Amino acid sequence: MDNTRSNIPAISPAAVVVTAVFLLVSVIGINWFTTFVPVVLPEQASAESKSVDELFYILMIIGGVVFFMIQGMLLISVIAFRARPGDHSDGPTYHGNPLLEVIWTVIPAMVVVFLAVVSYNIWTQNSEPKASVNMVEGQSISINVTGARYAWTHQYVTERFDEAGNQIVINSGPDLHTFIGQNVDLTLQTQDVIHSYWAPAMRVKQDLLPGDPAQGGRPTQLRFTPVRVEGRAYPAEYPIVCAELCGDGHGRMRGSVIVYEDENQFLDLFYEPAIHAILNPPADPVLRGEMEIQNYICNSCHILDSLDWTATTGPSLNGIAERAGERVPGQSAEEYIATSIWNSGAFRVPGYDQQMAAFGPDVVEAANVMTPEQLYSIVAYLCTQGEGSDCDMDNASTAIPDAIQTVFGYEVDITFGMDGDAGAESADAEAEAGEDSA
């Protein structure tokens, strides 16, 4: 061709117009996009989310420039350099330009190094251990998260003690309760497969790794600090989801971060009532069982209409009391239910092939520890599920402890919490909370 040596072909008027239009579009486009960003990311509910989103802006701006540059050059090329009808000739024999090639090697290299440095700074800033973590009432407590197929359990190991001198542990099920400004530091453990704890509004995620239970598992850490979101009413609720495929119910494995406005609100609405309920459980074992059963992960596998449970991995608990007496010949309803909870391998309901998690007084997983007293109340509660009950409900306070004694050999202290008067006290607490928020 004529210009085997010349460089890029002369610029045509069409190309100039296209370039101008393209530049205009890209400037408007990037501007428009920055207003669009809040729509594509969740609320910024943690200190970490702000810096992560700053990184996202930087990435978007650099990515946007690259995007518009390349699409623009493509657009110009297909318009300006299309072969005109009847033109069968070849293009210029132009093999390259070393300077240009150096430029488009070095500049992207510098850009990615810049991005790496920015990312590194944000990463170290976000993952740095904080001086005070999980502070409640001036004391540091531990918050443990357990992942099990397919539920999250949150446990607060408080610095309070019950009358017997045992440390009080609050089990808040799938919800993490925290407050603005608290440096949350979670210890995550899994009971079975790998899960991934993700709170999108906090921009944090961490896998839960199975470890050797004999060596205390393989705990991982997750840190974040909730911040105020303008226009939000408190307590505010943000989702927690499982991000690592864990099986059948992976998509259902959810929870909530409940952020209170300040420590007082946290104490009034969550912490104190929870401790109070533990110290003063309802005298009626059935009521207590209703409370206890929700502290465990039972809802992740079973259906129970009374508590709005919908999971289908395990057999339904609706009407369990009607069937319990006939399941295993020679076993009373109480014995059957107690056995099914503590020794779940003993009987497998036809049609369900998954082994239930282990519960009992000696299991390794903290979230699954269940005292004989707790078992007693849970059995009492389950004995009320159904039209009629196979259980001897008139003598529940002797029949169920006897069953537990027969099957597992444990004495049950049925006086546990009998002196409590939970109803009145918690009503007081709610009233106080109401005053505070007013």
Added chain:
Amino acid sequence: MATIAVPLGAQGEQQEADALRRPALSDYLRWSVDHKIIGVQYGVSAFLFFMIGGAMAMLIRLELWTPALDVMVSGAAYNSLFTIHGTIMIFLFIIPMWAAFGNFVVPLQLGAKDMAFPWLNAFAFWLIPPAAVIVLLGYFVSPAEAGWTSYPPLSTLFSGDGQTLWALGAHLLGISSIMGSINFIVTIFNMRPPEMTLWRMPLLCWAVLATSIIAVMATPFLAGALTLLLLDRVAGTTFFDAAGGGDVLLWQNIFWFYSHPAVYIMVLPGMGVLSEVLSVHSRKPVFGYRMVGLSSMGIAFVGFTVWAHHMFTSLQPELRIPFMITTMIIAVPTGIKMFSWLGTIWGGKIRFTSAMLFALGFLSLFVIGGISGVMLAALPFDIHVHDTYFVVSHFHFVLFGGSVFAVYAALYHWFPKVTGRMMNERLGQIHFLFTYFGFLFTFFPMHVVGMLGMPRRVAVYVEAFQPWNQLISFSAFVLGFSSFIVIYNVIKSYYHGPIAGANPWRALTLEWQTTSPPPATNFADDPIPFEDPYGYGTEASGAYLDAVDEAFSGAQPARSGSH
């Protein structure tokens, strides 16, 4: 089919008859050591698996039309659906599809009569059907449901027996891939004509060489990992079971040490195709030929140092930083390719053939996958979007917007060589429009749902995401429909397309300097490559191409529509 040593340019009518002398369809169903037959066998079977995997994708999108679980009977059934979808698309579609084009085109581009090891070549292909049967048999026992990544302990202690079959099938496919790759490397190093130095080799060969080097170095790690997985499942060992002293991250390390480079196994040949197609159809040499070739090698090399970015949420925090840096760096050689391709079409005389449209589509979509790739490399941002639909979007932009668009570009580009007939350009353009926009509206919104909080691999999701998912599903159905256009086009063109002639695109690489389809020994005699495989626009190249046209002038070359 004996080769007839026809004095070139002397017997036009004889050449026309040759042009249509295609292997009988039954030849494709038998054992054959002819690389051209094997190439078609790879291609057709891979496309078949593409359709099966695609049908599964349609089911996935149907399930995600509503937030509840309604199409599939259980979450586990949904899990096995995307597990098998991923496995088919990666191991039975993309990797064999590139073996198809590599097999058909590479020996021709090198002027060779066949691959270095024809028998091994056939054997590598015939491992695929039994492997596929083994993987799919899982559906009749209890299917694998741990995702194509098969993380233990889900894949060892929980997933059904289909998981064992999955691992066996993947084992066979890995061995097939290693054998094919050894064959490519030896062919490329030893079978070139003396005139063709490495630096005069077509860029597809460079890409296949880089790909094969990755495959031979990385696939053995997959074999190792799968062996351990099988032992854990069958023999009661505890390599991945923490209770027995095992380590779940062991699998992730070894698996990703293969599977990240495998991403480049899936996309590098597509990049090679792109260099060919863009240069030929814009009538201009590849810009910065050496850098394009070397960047393939650069990607292959750096690709081995980035695997743990798949483990940003599970790796010890202090190990995450080095992998972020290597992952960032791998954007550089990829960028070199993008810019070089733009430099190639810039100032050219672009013919909007279907092949070119898909190549341009690749450029326009792959850049999005590249940008989201750098975003994912940025550790703090990755922590947020790890294992979400953002990642699903990213790798489909790379593997569909990249690889599949390159597969289509290659199909439209080389179909005339394979069958001797041209494809219908009008249908090709319609196919492109449906594919491009179907793809864009399927996968672009996935970025957004991912960032908003939708994890990947879920059958149920919160209602707030339903409008997004319905947009995605609708577009996915459009995308699914588009593949029927190309199937129709292929079948119609195979029987009724215009006769292509030897060199319908007037391309300089050697595969076009013989009849279409080529005779059994590929060339009537040893072909002499033009000094520069992309030297378009010079008088010498014009004369060379005219001589080719004249030599094979029996059948009037039916040029593309724009001529």
Added chain:
Amino acid sequence: MTTIIDQQGKPKLGAADLRLKNNRLGMTIFQISWIMVFLALIIVNWQLRFSYSQWPPAGVAPFDPLLPSAATLALLLSSVLVRRGLQTLRRNHLGGFLMRWRGAMVLGLAFMAIIVYEFASVSDAAMATQYGVTMRLMTGFHFVHALAILAIMARVYRGGAAGSYSGDERHSWPVEGTAKLWYFVTLAWLMFYVVLYWIR
């Protein structure tokens, strides 16, 4: 462009030379590729060490390297004999080749016998930990390869006895290829030997 050359005029030797060249390069690449599996197993061994506070784990006696060292020596000698055998064949000394090849096979068998013994005598305490399990995994995996290649060596020996090979390197590829596979077995074992018995 192309000139017309009579296909028949091409020297037949060219094809045989090309085949040999292809075989050699193919074998080299295969060796580089397949050694990666052995490397992968070494990585497995190393990563699993980190699951334990000490290695070998507490209460497990370390393997005694004495017998394996003897086995390693036997394998090395066997490899040397294989090489000598190939060189002898190149000088058209069929008898010498067969003798050395036989020696190599006997040494190879001795190596394998020791490995089988070592495999069988892993203590229960060791098998309760990854220390014993990875040892069995690695030696077992290596053993399968050694066995297969020894079988090929036996075949080559029979071929050699039947006079199938000559000193011409184009007619002795099976011998050369098998020798290279045996070097591969030796190299793979050396890596395992060091990792299993010497790196604590």
